[in-house]
Amino acid sequence: MTALQLTGLTKTHPGGNLATIRGLDLTVASGTITALLGPSGAGKTTVMKLVAGLFAPDAGDIALGGRSILTLPPERRGVVMVFQNPLLFPHLTVAQNVGFGLRMRGLPAARIATQVDAMLGRVRLGGLGQRRPDELSGGQAQRAALARALVLEPDLLLLDEPLSSLDPALRDEMRSLILTLQRDMAVTTVVVTHDQTEAVVLADQIALLLDGQLAQHAPPDTIYRRPASLAVARFFGGVNFLPGTAAAGVLQSAIGPLTLPDSLPATLANGPGTLTIRPEAVVLGPGPTDANPRTARVEGCAFLGSQSRVDLMVGTTPLQALVAPEVARTLTPGQTTLIALPPEALWIIPLGTEAG
Amino acid sequence: MTALQLTGLTKTHPGGNLATIRGLDLTVASGTITALLGPSGAGKTTVMKLVAGLFAPDAGDIALGGRSILTLPPERRGVVMVFQNPLLFPHLTVAQNVGFGLRMRGLPAARIATQVDAMLGRVRLGGLGQRRPDELSGGQAQRAALARALVLEPDLLLLDEPLSSLDPALRDEMRSLILTLQRDMAVTTVVVTHDQTEAVVLADQIALLLDGQLAQHAPPDTIYRRPASLAVARFFGGVNFLPGTAAAGVLQSAIGPLTLPDSLPATLANGPGTLTIRPEAVVLGPGPTDANPRTARVEGCAFLGSQSRVDLMVGTTPLQALVAPEVARTLTPGQTTLIALPPEALWIIPLGTEAG
Amino acid sequence: MTGRTNPVWLLLPVLLVLGGLFLAALGLTLIRSFRYMPVLGLTEPDLAAYAAVLSSPGFLASLGLSLWIALASTLLSAVLALGAALLLRQTFPGRQLIGFLFQMNLTVPHVVGAVGMLYLVSQSGAFARLAYAGGLITAPAQFPALTHDPFAIGVILLYVWKEVPFITLILLANLQSIGVDHEATARSLGATRWQAFRHVTLPMLMPGLLAASVLVFAFAFGAYEIPLLLGASSPKALPVLAWQSYTDVDLAARPEAMAMAVIIALLGVLMLLAYARLARPLAERGRHAR
Amino acid sequence: MRGDGLRTLAGFALALWLILPLVPLAIWSVAYGWRFPALLPPDLSTQAWAYALSPTSGVLQSLGVTVSIAASATALAALVGVPAGRALGLYRFRGRGLVILLLIAPAILPGIAVALGLHGIFLRLGLTGTVWGVILAHLVPVLPYMTLVMAAVFAGFDTDVEDQARSLGARPAQVFLHVTLPAILPGLMTGALFAFLVSWSQYLLTLSIGGGKVQTLPLVLFTFATSGRNDVTGAVSLIYILPGLLALALIARRLTGRNPALGLQVGR
Amino acid sequence: DTADGDALKGMSWDQIVEQARGGTVNWFMWGGADTINRYVSDHVGAILKRDYDITLNRVGVADAVEVVNIVLTEKEAGVTDAGTVDLIWINGENFRSMKQGDLAFCGYTDLLPNNALVNWDNPAIANDFGVPVDGCEVPWNTVQFAFAHDSADVPEPPRDMAALLDWIKANPGRFTYPAPPDFTGSVFVRHVFYHAAGGADALLGPFDQAKFDAAAAKTWAILNEIEPFLWREGQTYPNTIAQLNELFANGEVAFTFNYDPSQFGLAVQAGTYPETTRSFGLADGTIGNTNYTLIPFNSPNKAAAMVLQNLLLSGEEQLEKAKPEVWGASPAIEISRTSAEVQSGFAAIEGHPSVVSAEELAKAALPELQADWLTAIEAGWQAQVGN
């Protein structure tokens, strides 16, 4: 079921000469987590604030559960936004912070107390309710902010970079907490991030915002393996791009003909395009014969920790592979090696998407 | 040649009841990059400031090029420290910032100008010399800070988390720049970070600081594959630990006897210890018969982007593997699969190092 | 360099200056208020001056007047300043100019403002003339007495004129450091515009507002030249009364002046403690935010 | 925006209120025979200005004296206030709260509470009736502002910048001159403006310590204001406002907005 | 410096002038009138500089009592030869305070050459508010109390105290007086006191409690009776004479008054009062007095101050300040003892139309009471009327 639907959303900030958001269409399914990804300044926060009612769009519509919420003030949209900083109210205790929304709704104090207690337990802040916000650690404060939003059982939860103000160590912990709570409470959630690994780990769907428009909207592995444009591919660390012309399941490229997967959509499988393969999909060593084997020279290896990067040269075409460090350790720069480009890992980006 | 030598360095901050740095010994070879790694609060910055002369140690010695610099004031140590934030002087232009140290040395303006121009070119800030610091982007500011240090051609360059204030995208770029400049100018460099991937990519040597002491000091892949202690292993993402007793090249563990590599030092290869294997070294599928094959049940897979995490269960012992997403895609939770633990990827941590 | 210089050395000059001037002055006042003045042959300290002061109806009337002036000025200024700050936080044509006028007001000495106020609202002042021109009055006496009046309205008006910009600028600075995100959060959590103001913005402004109010209260209570220019002949504002006793040619009145000064100082200490209490949460919050 | 008109109206009312008391002063300064109920002066005259600007009136001389006193008090306050502000802004130490309390006290305690005792002390020191005595006396109400503003400035000051400069080869004196001073300068200017204005408008302390011999502008103004010469009073008032406005204009931009000092502890 | 007064008393005038040369005089005086300020600073100051190389530093104060206090406090603090003040314009209770407190430098006036112009046989000169001058001060001006009114507003003002009191009751809100201890307000109250006592004669001489009580009771009754008919129904009084002047200038009240009628002319010149301002004295008499200059005991510049006093006393200077355009102050010397030139100068002075002439006022002159009476009256007023 569709929870949130943005149609042709457009917003120009006062003073800005270019629209920050330009005709954005986005559909978020009920109960899922969508990661809104994009470089800094892409307009992610702007989208969130538009949905939350903190900005008014210049054009377009925002519908929640099928009904437009455009004319509703923020407090009546059923949307709760959590900001990058916890923004706890400093004059209230943690419990009062968490109960703030309920109090605004006019709930009796006793019911607020019960719900707040339960919520504090869930975010593992039980017993800290009487603290002042400035007596909390960064992670605790961010958890309190999350609790303050979740206790309202919003129709839609918007999280604007909830992890970026945290230490790397705390980030993992918080990430699991968000996942757990989201699954438990089945809250439709949009989470903003500019960190792709975070998006991949957290989200059911990734919406990539580039230049004020939706560049791609798909599940994480789809976005990795089947980027809709060069820009998307590059954003997610794509490095191997081979221009060529496809026909009858084969692409003619600078490194010769490459067998394409059968699953490739017909529109892509015919005509000029750019072939791409993820570096981690490049196989070192002799693969099966139908896997586009090639001979490559090893240009260099770099240890990256849990993987190593291998710079290869096929003829005059550079290729990059990510392999297990054990594998890289057996290679010496200058040697030649067999590599394979398995067809099922190949993908074609149509021409003319460079700008997208 | 030894550039920097720390001997028994000890420092207790005023007001602190525990020494932050406790008897630290560290040797840095001339012309190399050493990454000083450690969790937040480990005392990394403290070490840097001790070397730079901005803190005075309680005990121990600091020698540069063989001579103790302990009694020299900061400005005469030949050591330049670059802080985590660019800390550009806001009232000076970029060029004046870069020329600051030269001006303090009393160099004539013309020579300062020449050197500053050259340096700005090297860090790709040519033409931005007349800007004010607040007109620079984060990456540009950090580059200017680097230029300001490098133009002094220090005997020792200390970089305190030079990348942590930058966007992920900018980080890669800056990292390569640091590497290039360091190689070009052959400046002995110590770079602080708490990000292990960064350390691995940047450094010739990694010095891991835990609890005020040196936990291990070795090249990156050694530290990954041959951790000196459980703590070191955990810090670098180690997850597979199998206690057992080794004798005659074989370790008896909860998942049966495991063949150890011949290269294992004799002290480790005999007696009780904890076996560890990096998750990326766990081979899925049938390996060679001498590679400790096992049957494992797949508990779950998680797409992480360029790798996927596979949670395995061998008997009642959990193991984690990091594999290419293509491989993980062929697995379904609940199925059994053959795995191999190649002996050359095995390592034993002696007992009693848990606290280290 | 942090941790190298002992803060005592840095503080020593200011402590010496303040100790040598401020504390010594208070100390001398205190001693003399006990009628200990060897030059005049008074060597037996007693509390006669306090007894005389506290039992004099003139003193009590003056105390009441000064408290009234301070309280009324502070309340009015605080409320108006809150409104002005909320107004000036928004953008609208002419905002810049008003912002400048607010700062300009800060530089105008109180005495000048007092004279201006006198020329503005006295019974023959600009307003009275306007009223005459408008046919509302036919003689100055028909214009309400706003200066030299028993309720010190002129004095209070002057303070409101001077202190509204003062508090407003403090509030604006506070508003700026608070930002709009807390308010936005509140809205997102279901607070209406009014609720967000009432439950979030206002409480967050409160420490600043209260601290500024104490400063205003203290000033309005302790000023000398303003009530002298704009106030009624009787009762006199407390500082005026104290200074006149001090400059009385009858030396016997001096211990009483000193006693009044001590009582004023004690009230000042109360305000000081109030300020310390009110301003502290603000300062601490500033620290944590860094 | 919807409320723009309303806001502009309210803003206009505010602006009017802010300049209103200054208008009669300006008119009076050029008025002749401006008696009730004349809305505007029947005749204009420059006699008040001529007198105010003449050497006889002593107004210009007072202006000089007042500026010197305010500037000296400000400079002295900066001299002792900057180190103190550094200590309070950067260090947590025992007794800090007490020191702050002592520092704020002169700003809050009514001047009369101090003036009498100070007068007694300065008499014995032969400082009454002297410009130096008045400057020293002004330090009492001036210091709190300078010190507390500087404390706020240093609270937001990152000493790493100083360390950075040292590491780049600057000696301590060079660090102060080239790094610390420029960094605190905006705050110092704000502090100085407040210090200047506080000294600038002192009445009672100047009257008591100066004994009438040190004629600052407020005293001169008061004499005229209480002698019925509204025209001269108007002219002197305008002369009195001017330097403060100039000082403000000099550092106007720094005063606006996010100055932490202003937010925290400013008054008179 | 020349702080040692006894040493000066042993010198000749020429020696004293020699001592004074190159010095400074800090003259503390009421500074609220620009004409007087101009006369002192510009005219007197210039002569002093030119003829004696003495720098005149005129220090304007709002009230002479401030100056008395300075000297008093200095004495209390043991400052005996480095005082702030060299000369004060003074009279009345302030003089009494100075004299009683041994704050004045005395017994030197015979040394001043121009002392010869002073008629010390005139009790109004030899006594300052009933307190013998005893060579502690030098007369400067004589004044006599007068009322001012706007002839366009009140063409026929009341001519004696009884009529004035009736007028007040018949014209509610049109009269008031500054609250004592304001100098001028206080002298108005004394006129009522004289009226209540049936004349001044019985009151002359030292303070007499019984006489005081009798007259005071009547006085307070009169003042309380007119209070509801005063400006603002007597709820408040002007603090200073300046406030009353302001009320008069704007037509809020019908009368103002002053101990120095020349002030009326100056105010008309300044445009403060209307051209139609006229002044008068009450037919049953108005109080006159003399004001003086005095050197404090701890003045460090006594010689220069004496030179200044001598200059002020000269026929030329007395004439200069008597000119209406300069100030209009009545002389404190015997004109007959001055040079023919000065005498003709005085004869040529044409009074300001707004200023009642000194001769006119002199027809019904009343003496001042001794300062003890003043103090008692002021205290009584505050307790009985102005609370």
Ligand SMILES: Nc1ncnc2c1ncn2[C@@H]1O[C@H](COP(=O)(O)OP(=O)(O)OP(=O)(O)O)[C@@H](O)[C@H]1O
């Ligand atoms: N209130 C505002 N007024 C004017 N411009 C704004 C406003 N808010 C954002 N912008 C501008 O709109 C653009 C998008 O900003 P936005 O904050 O939505 O980006 P973002 O994707 O959230 O970036 P980040 O990752 O840095 O948070 C930026 O260029 C920003 O400068």
Ligand SMILES: Nc1ncnc2c1ncn2[C@@H]1O[C@H](COP(=O)(O)OP(=O)(O)OP(=O)(O)O)[C@@H](O)[C@H]1O
């Ligand atoms: N100037 C100081 N005075 C007192 N304690 C200090 C001071 N500087 C650091 N410390 C303390 O010493 C310990 C080590 O601090 P340090 O800054 O060296 O850690 P770090 O490894 O650089 O941490 P991070 O990764 O967070 O920068 C911390 O507990 C810190 O609180």
Ligand SMILES: [Mg+2]
């Ligand atoms: Mg954002």
Ligand SMILES: [Mg+2]
């Ligand atoms: Mg650090």
